[in-house]
Amino acid sequence: MSPVSETRSVTAEPLTDAAFAQFGSVIDTASVAPRPMNDGMARRFHDLAAIEVVGEGARAMIGRVEAEPYPLPLRLSLVERHPLGAQVFVPLSAAPFLIVVCPDEGGRPGRPRAFVTTRPFQGICYARNTWHGVLTPFGARQDFVVIDRGGAGANLEEHRFAQPWTVHLPGTA
């Protein structure tokens, strides 16, 4: 094992479509060409994420979240996932935010990866059943539009790490 993988320290990477693809989608205008709408008065960037919802009475639900900032480096002791639905967060301010996800390894979260948004108003969609940390603004409170699943059934699984991880912004490790 390399020394890096032995540590409990993770450095965030810039959020890109390719790097995030295994965890879900980046919701941004940078990756698709717009379609004109409303007689040319608007440009639509279409179908930016698959908001998968499954199970009894499944429906997509919209809400708002006001999230307090976390001190950095982030101490990460808990991740969660939603077996029945994807989850979308789009910030209502131009500030970046931190995203932590983990690959699944036999039903448990593997080594975390962290991302930081690189463009104003970039959002993300966690694919259904993807391990992820809590909504993590830093510096100041940030508000978000959230879209996720409504309906019957158990849609939350949590995992608490025996030892916490430390997540750094790039250049601050």
Added chain:
Amino acid sequence: MSPVSETRSVTAEPLTDAAFAQFGSVIDTASVAPRPMNDGMARRFHDLAAIEVVGEGARAMIGRVEAEPYPLPLRLSLVERHPLGAQVFVPLSAAPFLIVVCPDEGGRPGRPRAFVTTRPFQGICYARNTWHGVLTPFGARQDFVVIDRGGAGANLEEHRFAQPWTVHLPGTA
């Protein structure tokens, strides 16, 4: 008939839950009490609109729209509706925007009503099959998160008024 109803002029009203209820929902934090989440680090305003999607392969879809501003008073000659799905718009800036909707009268749009948002980042959900005008920022370009229906089927009906309407902001008629 009152003189007002004989004119082709409409003055926008402040957007409120009650006034907009017959056309859909206001998406805002003002009308519901938040639930704590993430160990008290965030407040969630839950399930703010019914994003109804029906028909073959129906799913909720997320996109972004960049909309150019319209000159006011607005000249309104076209409204549309979506028989298979609701449509959500949440602005990514604090500026107000104008919303035009019409009650249905036997399959055709009745007299338009107009609303102007009253709080930063207020969004709206047009209920499925509700007549509405195009996305109408004024003053400056405004970007929006849009959620609407993906899937097979004809999901657009347009109505062009024989004579256009004129829509004023409050206090400018």
